[in-house]
């Protein structure tokens with residue numbers, strides 16, 4: 001039986017050996033937030049972990065790698081109005097990430113790829129990067145899993161170019177990764193605006209999702225199916241596997 005790529009299923013001795021072998025640590029970071037009437041609140045956590053596990057399994061034969069436990073809470077103030085949602089504030093999120101990364105570093109790992117699965121985390125993660133690199137000395141890289149499969153996603157999706165929210169893409173993926181959690185009877189209500197409208201160039205503003213989409217969905221989940229989900233999952237897996245393997249990622 002081959003060893004799991006997931007940190008949580010290994011022993012401390014296994015993990016000491018992983019560090020010794022120069023293994024890359026993949027840290028999925030996600031969220032626990034409303035995902036419309038038809039999907040569970042764990043979507044981003046479930047999908048990030050699934051993509052990271054699949055990518056790690058795809059390269060494990062020739063590249064030492066381990067997938068750390070998924071950070072299931074992120075920046076989700078914009079979803080709080082719907083209920084069912086947890087959020088960090090910025091100082092807490094920074095502090096938690098720093099503690100996780102310091103722990104990884106203290107065990108002798110050198111390279112970490114944070115794989116994010118939630119749009120609301122992107123700005124915070126970029127902002128933390130200089131401080132965390134200075135404070136840990138890790139070779140730390142950050143990406144968002146659907147950003148590494150852009151062309152493939154655009155090809156598979158009919159109604160949207162990339163991942164929106166509780167949309168054609170996320171729903172199709174969930175139909176593959178956790179099919180029993182998709183409330184198919186709620187799909188007829190599972191649609192919203194095609195985009196979260198953007199303000200004029202050069203203007204930042206904050207809006208609750210409640211004010212953008214009453215259903216909690218951006219995009220149209222009625223367009224989802226498991227065949228698309230299989231293709232999307234393969235594209236996301238291959239995208240992250242390629243990033244992990246590419247020497248340029250770590251140069």
Ligand SMILES: [Zn+2]
Pocket residue numbers: 035043044117118165166170
């Ligand atoms: Zn999501």
